[in-house]
Amino acid sequence: SYELTQPPSVSVSPGQTASITCSGDKLGDKYASWYQQKPGQSPVLVIYQDTKRPSGIPERFSGSNSGNTAALTISGTQAMDEADYYCQAWDSSTVVFGGGTKLTVL
Amino acid sequence: EVQLLESGGGLVQPGGSLRLSCAASGFTFSSYAMTWVRQAPGKGLEWVSGITGSGGSTYYADSVKGRFIISRDNSKNTLYLQMDYLRAEDTAVYYCAKGSGSSTGGAFNIWGQGTMVTVSS
Numbered sequence: 001s002y003e004l005t006q007p008p009s010v011s012v013s014p015g016q017t018a019s020i021t022c023s024g025d026k027l028g029d030k031y032a033s034w035y036q037q038k039p040g041q042s043p044v045l046v047i048y049q050d051t052k053r054p055s056g057i058p059e060r061f062s063g064s065n066s067g068n069t070a071a072l073t074i075s076g077t078q079a080m081d082e083a084d085y086y087c088q089a090w091d092s093s094t095v096v097f098g099g100g101t102k103l104t105v106l
Numbered sequence: 107e108v109q110l111l112e113s114g115g116g117l118v119q120p121g122g123s124l125r126l127s128c129a130a131s132g133f134t135f136s137s138y139a140m141t142w143v144r145q146a147p148g149k150g151l152e153w154v155s156g157i158t159g160s161g162g163s164t165y166y167a168d169s170v171k172g173r174f175i176i177s178r179d180n181s182k183n184t185l186y187l188q189m190d191y192l193r194a195e196d197t198a199v200y201y202c203a204k205g206s207g208s209s210t211g212g213a214f215n216i217w218g219q220g221t222m223v224t225v226s227s
Contacts, residue, residue: 001168031213042201042219043143043151043203043217045215086150086151090210090211093156094165095143095153095156097143097153100150100151
């Protein structure tokens with residue numbers, strides 16, 4: 001079965017750039033999406049179709065996807081961005097989520 | 107306002123059954139695929155099942171295939187998940203989520219608040 005691999009944790013200082021990766025076989029041939037989940041809350045879509053931001057998502061969130069790796073980049077990271085982030089893709093009519101990355105802003 | 111509201115969770119014994127519901131509002135329900143995603147306590151997201159806007163096609167994770175059935179009633183704007191032969195490992199918060207089109211393949215742009223299912227004797 002298809003797998004997406006994310007680092008368990010990433011740390012960043014306020015105002016700096018955070019990058020979270022998501023690896024999967026030929027992931028660049030699929031669309032990647034990213035979700036943010038804060039403690040006790042439901043997931044929120046922050047990036048879809050590799051690079052697009054839904055309305056209401058700040059411009060500091062951006063995405064890329066090429067080869068075997070997709071990435072979520074948060075520029076000028078703020079304390080409010082501290083959360084778990086999950087990548088997601090489709091494979092043969094099934095949905096695959098990455099294991100999640102805890103972003104710590106310190 | 108686009109909204110999804112899950113219900114039907116609770117405590118059930120191993121081997122038992124539950125039916126979850128997800129009431130949708132604020133959008134043309136029949137035009138969008140829907141999905142169920144679960145999250146075990148302290149764990150990550152796990153996709154469970156999906157259904158196209160018409161209800162004509164359904165999809166399941168291997169972990170629930172043969173035990174869970176997804177369905178929808180477009181006249182009632184409601185998504186369902188019938189869960190039979192429940193196991194302890196099915197314990198999780200269950201979220202319904204809206205797809206970005208009528209067929210599969212897109213992202214999930216709206217999520218419900220979730221309903222907790224606990225399987226325990």
